[in-house]
Amino acid sequence: MPAKSPYDAVILGAGILGLATADALTSAGLRVAIIARDLPEDLDSAAFASPWAGANWSSFASNEKERRRDTITFAKFAEFAETNPSLARRTPFCYIWHTDAGYSNPWYKNVVYNFRPLAKSEVPKAYKEGVQFESFTVNPPRILAYLAGRLRDAGVPIVRRRVASIDEAFSAFGEVSLVVNATGLGARGLLGVEDPLVHPVRGQTVLARAPGVQTCYGVRDSNLPPGEAVYIIPRPGSDGCVILGGTNLKDDYSTLPRKETAERILQNAYKVCPALAGPHGTSWKDIEIVAHNVGLRPSREGGLRLEIEEREIKHDYLLPAAAASTPRKVAVLHCYGIGPAGYQASFGVAQEAKELVTGYLSKAQA
Ligand code: FAD
Numbered sequence: 397m398p399a400k401s402p403y404d405a406v407i408l409g410a411g412i413l414g415l416a417t418a419d420a421l422t423s424a425g426l427r428v429a430i431i432a433r434d435l436p437e438d439l440d441s442a443a444f445a446s447p448w449a450g451a452n453w454s455s456f457a458s459n460e461k462e463r464r465r466d467t468i469t470f471a472k473f474a475e476f477a478e479t480n481p482s483l484a485r486r487t488p489f490c491y492i493w494h495t496d497a498g499y500s501n502p503w504y505k506n507v508v509y510n511f512r513p514l515a516k517s518e519v520p521k522a523y524k525e526g527v528q529f530e531s532f533t534v535n536p537p538r539i540l541a542y543l544a545g546r547l548r549d550a551g552v553p554i555v556r557r558r559v560a561s562i563d564e565a566f567s568a569f570g571e572v573s574l575v576v577n578a579t580g581l582g583a584r585g586l587l588g589v590e591d592p593l594v595h596p597v598r599g600q601t602v603l604a605r606a607p608g609v610q611t612c613y614g615v616r617d618s619n620l621p622p623g624e625a626v627y628i629i630p631r632p633g634s635d636g637c638v639i640l641g642g643t644n645l646k647d648d649y650s651t652l653p654r655k656e657t658a659e660r661i662l663q664n665a666y667k668v669c670p671a672l673a674g675p676h677g678t679s680w681k682d683i684e685i686v687a688h689n690v691g692l693r694p695s696r697e698g699g700l701r702l703e704i705e706e707r708e709i710k711h712d713y714l715l716p717a718a719a720a721s722t723p724r725k726v727a728v729l730h731c732y733g734i735g736p737a738g739y740q741a742s743f744g745v746a747q748e749a750k751e752l753v754t755g756y757l758s759k760a761q762a
Pocket residue numbers: 408409410411412413414431432433434435443444445446447448449450451452453557558559560578579580581582583586598599600601641642690691692693694731732733734735736737738739740741
């Protein structure tokens with residue numbers, strides 16, 4: 397029989413949601429261990445989403461719960477910007493559009509700083525209206541490294557292991573009775589979960605060097621091909637790099653960049669912000685390209701799955717019949733399917749995950 401674990405829970409997955417949840421549980425005094433196929437340092441792996449995000453805080457929340465998560469994370473980013481500006485930076489945002497469907501009245505206008513409509517004279521030619529505010533841009537690789545470092549310092553092991561079924565995670569470090577399933581897109585194929593609602597939304601971007609660009613841009617343009625958008629996200633702590641995007645292609649599993657998409661991204665970004673080409677540049681071809689990137693957002697019909705599922709494990713068929721007749725009661729906290737919002741919702745999701753876990757454990761011990 398596997399030995400009882402020194403840990404209260406195993407976190408399956410080391411993307412932003414697995415790490416932020418591990419951090420919240422550790423801060424609440426729980427002992428956790430992390431296992432994952434891709435580790436936070438695997439910045440070249442297209443098998444998980446977290447290294448490939450832009451990323452910025454520009455909420456898509458459509459209900460109270462999501463707004464709470466995003467608002468909590470906004471406050472955390474504000475703290476980072478003060479104490480560790482290479483993780484997050486307070487940045488001017490400029491959002492413009494040329495149709496009626498713009499961003500003129502987002503729910504978060506009182507969360508971000510200094511929200512205001514652009515004056516007509518400030519709206520670039522070819523666009524109808526725009527707004528300006530300040531929010532946060534973040535550096536995903538640095539946030540992953542920061543959280544992983546904090547966790548390791550707190551004694552949390554982060555170990556590479558791919559599991560085929562969710563049940564395997566319950567005995568990865570001796571027997572635990574709680575596993576956090578933060579497997580992102582992996583939840584679609586993970587045996588015992590096999591969630592058919594999970595699907596990729598492919599995001600192709602270009603990482604460019606443009607130290608002169610300090611504003612984050614977002615453009616609504618209905619002339620773009622379906623599944624394409626225009627955004628520019630300056631990345632803090634990155635020696636003047638910006639992320640130029642990009643695509644949102646549902647059910648597209650290709651992790652290889654496409655040349656024609658990359659060229660369109662560069663052309664569209666240059667139209668909005670010619671400064672990308674540097675002080676002497678005269679065309680999109682003068683933008684200094686650092687890398688062509690593709691990441692698959694772990695999306696889910698109906699949004700994030702964040703709930704506890706109670707299960708029974710019957711893996712003791714090797715034991716004598718008497719022991720085999722008592723299956724072990726365990727619980728999974730599912731935490732996957734956040735889609736395009738993993739960073740901006742991360743610390744709010746982790747707080748909710750912690751509330752669910754501590755509530756469950758105190759009920760189970762009563
Ligand atoms: P993942 O990062 O995919 O991590 C999943 C983890 O589970 C990995 O460690 C993986 O190895 C592990 N795993 C899976 N299956 C198994 C298994 N069987 N056994 C063991 N381990 C397993 N978000 C924002 O908030 N703002 C943005 O501006 C933004 N921009 C983006 C731009 C692009 C181009 C892309 C691609 C994404 C963007 N995102 C943004 C979204 C964000 O990147 C994701 O929401 C987030 O990374 C999802 O994190 P996750 O932890 O849920 O999943």
